[in-house]
Each structure stands twice: as structure tokens, then as C-alpha cells.
Amino acid sequence: MASTLRDKNQKSAVSKSDAVYRTLKRAILDQALAAGTKLPEDSIGERLGVSRTIVRQALARLNGEGLIELRPHKGACVAQPSLEDARHIFAVRQALETLVVDTLIGTLTPQQIRQLEAHVDAEDAARTNNTSASIQLAGEFHVLLAKLTENDVLLRYVTELVSRSSLILSLYGRPHSPDCAVSEHRELIAALDKGEREQACSLMRHHIDAITTRALLKGNSEKDFPDLLAAYAREEGL
Amino acid sequence: MASTLRDKNQKSAVSKSDAVYRTLKRAILDQALAAGTKLPEDSIGERLGVSRTIVRQALARLNGEGLIELRPHKGACVAQPSLEDARHIFAVRQALETLVVDTLIGTLTPQQIRQLEAHVDAEDAARTNNTSASIQLAGEFHVLLAKLTENDVLLRYVTELVSRSSLILSLYGRPHSPDCAVSEHRELIAALDKGEREQACSLMRHHIDAITTRALLKGNSEKDFPDLLAAYAREEGL
DNA sequence: TTTTGCTTGATTGTGTACAAAATGCTCGCA
DNA sequence: TGCGAGCATTTTGTACACAATCAAGCAAAA
Numbered sequence: 001m002a003s004t005l006r007d008k009n010q011k012s013a014v015s016k017s018d019a020v021y022r023t024l025k026r027a028i029l030d031q032a033l034a035a036g037t038k039l040p041e042d043s044i045g046e047r048l049g050v051s052r053t054i055v056r057q058a059l060a061r062l063n064g065e066g067l068i069e070l071r072p073h074k075g076a077c078v079a080q081p082s083l084e085d086a087r088h089i090f091a092v093r094q095a096l097e098t099l100v101v102d103t104l105i106g107t108l109t110p111q112q113i114r115q116l117e118a119h120v121d122a123e124d125a126a127r128t129n130n131t132s133a134s135i136q137l138a139g140e141f142h143v144l145l146a147k148l149t150e151n152d153v154l155l156r157y158v159t160e161l162v163s164r165s166s167l168i169l170s171l172y173g174r175p176h177s178p179d180c181a182v183s184e185h186r187e188l189i190a191a192l193d194k195g196e197r198e199q200a201c202s203l204m205r206h207h208i209d210a211i212t213t214r215a216l217l218k219g220n221s222e223k224d225f226p227d228l229l230a231a232y233a234r235e236e237g238l
Numbered sequence: 239m240a241s242t243l244r245d246k247n248q249k250s251a252v253s254k255s256d257a258v259y260r261t262l263k264r265a266i267l268d269q270a271l272a273a274g275t276k277l278p279e280d281s282i283g284e285r286l287g288v289s290r291t292i293v294r295q296a297l298a299r300l301n302g303e304g305l306i307e308l309r310p311h312k313g314a315c316v317a318q319p320s321l322e323d324a325r326h327i328f329a330v331r332q333a334l335e336t337l338v339v340d341t342l343i344g345t346l347t348p349q350q351i352r353q354l355e356a357h358v359d360a361e362d363a364a365r366t367n368n369t370s371a372s373i374q375l376a377g378e379f380h381v382l383l384a385k386l387t388e389n390d391v392l393l394r395y396v397t398e399l400v401s402r403s404s405l406i407l408s409l410y411g412r413p414h415s416p417d418c419a420v421s422e423h424r425e426l427i428a429a430l431d432k433g434e435r436e437q438a439c440s441l442m443r444h445h446i447d448a449i450t451t452r453a454l455l456k457g458n459s460e461k462d463f464p465d466l467l468a469a470y471a472r473e474e475g476l
Numbered sequence: 477t478t479t480t481g482c483t484t485g486a487t488t489g490t491g492t493a494c495a496a497a498a499t500g501c502t503c504g505c506a
Numbered sequence: 507t508g509c510g511a512g513c514a515t516t517t518t519g520t521a522c523a524c525a526a527t528c529a530a531g532c533a534a535a536a
Binding site: 051072073 | 492498
């Protein structure tokens with residue numbers, strides 16, 4: 001009981017660097033730290049009440065997951081995935097999440113189906129506040145699916161890719177419309193429940209396609225800084 | 239020119255922890271450090287002439303890639319993937335490497351084809367010394383393919399999975415027979431060259447299947463301690 | 477004989493101090 | 507007024523010292 005409370009307070013962290021890691025990750029995914037924000041070790045450590053050593057470990061981990069960039073001697077900053085990065089990430093997501101569905105077909109218990117439906121209900125409920133919470137929940141649905149496969153590697157990769165996708169959506173994506181995500185998730189659950197392999201895989205493929213389109217559509221409008229500059233430079237003959 | 243030389247000497251490492259990371263990784267994949275070997279931070283640091291701080295960073299990274307296990311307060315040791323881990327890893331490999339082939343179809347230049355063939359020639363040449371060098375080269379073929387996709391994420395994951403596969407093969411695999419790997423690689427290149435998508439994907443799928451079989455076949459002979467015990471336990475009605 | 481508690485040794489977790497590197501700025505010069 | 511060299515500041519890279527934690531071995535009691 002006491003340990004349960006402690007776990008809740010400390011978020012089941014055994015080490016401080018874990019806590020810092022999670023704090024930073026949440027901050028990034030909640031867009032509290034916008035893409036490109038510099039992340040000096042000193043300031044973060046001071047702010048969070050830990051030494052630079054701890055912050056450094058957390059940053060190294062985030063770097064490994066592609067959420068921040070860690071340029072030598074130049075400091076860390078929140079990653080700004082290029083459109084190409086985005087395409088790469090979604091391509092891999094499609095392959096992996098198709099594997100998730102393929103693995104899950106015929107193995108889901110009624111209880112697990114209910115768990116999935118409960119999650120989508122939560123997504124549905126969060127539709128009103130059109131903020132990052134909605135993106136977050138939509139992403140967690142995919143993570144939940146991956147978790148059900150009980151394949152650790154698959155879970156790790158999907159989790160990582162979903163995180164990076166959130167970052168991409170916040171950078172390039174047009175305003176998130178949760179309606180279609182919810183309905184697509186429901187269709188997918190139905191297909192999984194009925195054991196329709198081809199149908200389920202196909203649904204997942206198209207679902208990721210839809211996300212990819214939503215993510216990359218706005219890409220050539222305003223935020224793509226380098227390319228924009230390149231265009232100007234060309235006009236000036238540089 | 240000078241920088242090229244420096245890169246060669248320092249293996250393009252900017253930081254020491256990178257060097258230690260690569261050193262340990264090579265040692266593990268070469269089986270100089272057998273699975274399960276303990277990796278105390280200060281022994282390694284002393285041996286390699288760096289402080290524990292550096293070693294710690296390298297270990298954290300290897301842990302992230304699943305090559306070592308990092309139990310809190312109990313020290314690091316070379317990972318001993320279970321048979322289940324192995325199945326998970328190969329399942330994800332199959333999905334990702336099929337994506338590799340699918341991406342590569344119709345994009346490979348004659349020069350790249352020659353590059354692939356040159357690599358397989360090297361594998362062929364290394365057939366005689368039936369050691370880990372052969373496994374290593376066979377793995378690098380897959381990494382090379384992933385590199386040609388120019389998809390960074392895909393490359394990172396495939397690299398990681400190939401590394402872990404090497405570890406698995408050294409743990410459970412029956413003696414590596416390079417002949418079939420070489421011929422399968424050659425068939426794959428031919429299909430890629432001719433742009434036969436279905437054929438190439440199918441070849442890759444079966445190739446990974448073959449590796450999986452080779453990897454897991456010996457699993458119930460001697461080294462699989464836990465399952466072995468479980469079998470005994472069942473016989474005793476426990 | 478088995479189990480429990482303690483002690484000891486080893487190993488990791490964390491903080492801090494110093495060194496190295498890069499960036500930005502000031503000052504001198506053309 | 508524009509430009510470059512050198513300095514100062516900031517930030518990271520590394521090492522080391524100390525604290526916390528755990529595993530093993532030993533001893534004592536049931």
C-alpha cells in the first residue's frame with residue numbers, strides 16, 4: 001500500500017533520470033516545448049532540481065528515440081523532423097502496425113476487445129477539446145494495440161514512432177480532426193474482433209495512409225523553413 | 239584529406255563514449271564477450287583508459303539497443319535473449335526487411351547492384367573461416383540493403399535487429415552455414431535487379447524464415463536453460 | 477539442519493569541479 | 507562604415523569523489 005502510493009508519486013521511477021526523461025518527453029509531446037527549443041543541461045537541471053548528470057542521461061535517451069537532436073558542443077534541442085523524416089517514419093509505422101494487426105488476429109479475448117473499445121470511448125469523449133490531448137489519445141490507441149501483441153521489440157518501436165508522429169503532427173499537421181480517427185479505430189476493432197485478417201490489415205494500412213496525408217498536407221505552406229529560404233535564395237541568384 | 243585520415247583513425251568518433259560504445263558492441267558481436275558476461279563499469283573504464291562516466295554512457299546506449307541488460311544496482315551484462323525474444327525480433331525483422339525490399343524495387347542503379355554483388359562476393363570469400371566473421375558479413379548485407387533505402391529510421395531499426403540477431407545466432411543457432419545465405423542473397427539481388435517486386439519480397443520473407451529456423455532449431459538442445467528446467471518440472475508434476 | 481539477521485564488500489547512482497569547445501562580442505583597422 | 511582578429515562568455519565533455527544500494531557470506535538462534 002505504502003509502496004503503491006510511492007509508485008504513484010514517483011511514477012514508478014527507480015531513478016531520477018527516468019523521471020526527468022518522462023518529464024521532458026511529456027513536455028515535448030504536449031508541445032509545451034515547441035520543436036526547435038533549445039535544451040541546455042544547466043537550466044533544465046536547475047529547474048528540475050537535479051544535477052546535469054541526470055539531465056544528460058535523459059537527453060541521451062531522448063536523442064536515441066529521435067525526439068531531440070544532440071549536436072556535439074552545440075547543445076540539445078527539440079527535434080524538427082523534416083518532411084522526409086516524416087515520410088520515413090510513417091512508412092515504417094505502416095509496416096510495423098500491419099504486423100501488429102496481423103499478429104493480433106485471432107488472439108484477442110473479449111476482455112481485450114472491451115479494453116480497446118473503452119480507450120476509443122475515451123478518445124471520443126476528448127473530442128471536444130481539440131488540443132494535443134486528443135492527438136495523444138489517438139496515438140496511445142496504437143501503442144495499446146502494440147502492447148497486446150506482447151512483442152516487446154514491436155512495442156518499443158511502435159511507441160517510439162507514435163511519439164515522433166505526434167511531434168510531426170504538431171509541426172506540419174493540419175488541425176487534428178478526431179472524428180475520423182475515432183471511427184477508423186472503431187472499424188479496426190470490429191475487424192479484429194471478427195478475425196477478418198485481410199480486412200483488418202487493409203484498414204490499418206489505410207488508416208496510416210490517412211494519418212500520413214493529414215500530417216504532410218500542410219507541409220509546403222509555411223513551416224518548412226529551410227526549403228522556404230532555399231526558394232528565396234534561388235530567386236536572388238544565391 | 240587530413241580530416242579523412244583523422245576520421246579513419248578515430249573511426250569518425252567525435253566523443254570518447256562513441257568509441258567505447260563501438261568497441262563494446264564489436265566485442266559483443268564478435269563473441270569476445272559471451273552472452274551473460276558481466277560488464278562492470280570501472281573494469282571496462284580502466285581497461286579502455288576512460289572514466290566510468292564514459293563507460294556508463296556507452297552502456298546506456300547498448301542497453302537501449304537491447305545488446306546488454308542493465309539491472310539497477312546489479313550491474314550490466316551482455317544480453318541473453320530468450321527464445322521468445324528471438325521470435326519477436328525475427329518477426330519484426332521480417333516486416334521491416336520486406337519493407338526494405340519493397341522500397342528498393344525499381345530504384346536500384348546498376349552501380350548499387352554491383353555494390354551488393356561485391357558484398358556477397360566478400361561473404362563468399364569468407365566462407366572458409368566458418369567463424370563469426372561470416373555471420374557478421376551476412377548481417378551486414380541486410381544493413382547494406384537498408385542503407386540503400388535512404389530511410390534513416392528503417393536503417394536504424396534494421397541495424398539494431400541485425401545486431402541482436404547475431405547475438406541470438408551465437409546463443410542458439412546451429413553452426414552457421416554460409417552457403418545458403420550466400421545463394422539466397424544472390425537470388426534476392428537478381429530479383430531486385432529485374433524489378434520483380436513480388437518475387438523479391440517473397441524471397442526476403444523466406445530468407446528471414448530460414449534464418450529464424452536456423453536460429454531457433456538448436457534451442458531445445460542444451461543452452462536453453464529455463465525451458466529445459468520447465469520441461470523437467472512438468473515431468474515431475476510441478 | 478534450516479532459517480534469519482547482520483556485516484562486509486562490491487557496484488552502481490549522483491553531484492560537483494575542471495577542461496575543452498563553440499559562439500557572440502568588442503575593439504582595432506582599412 | 508564595414509570587416510576581421512582576438513577575447514570573453516556560455517555550454518558541453520570528462521573525471522573523480524562520495525553516497526546509496528544490493529548480494530554474498532557468516533554467524534547465531536530456532
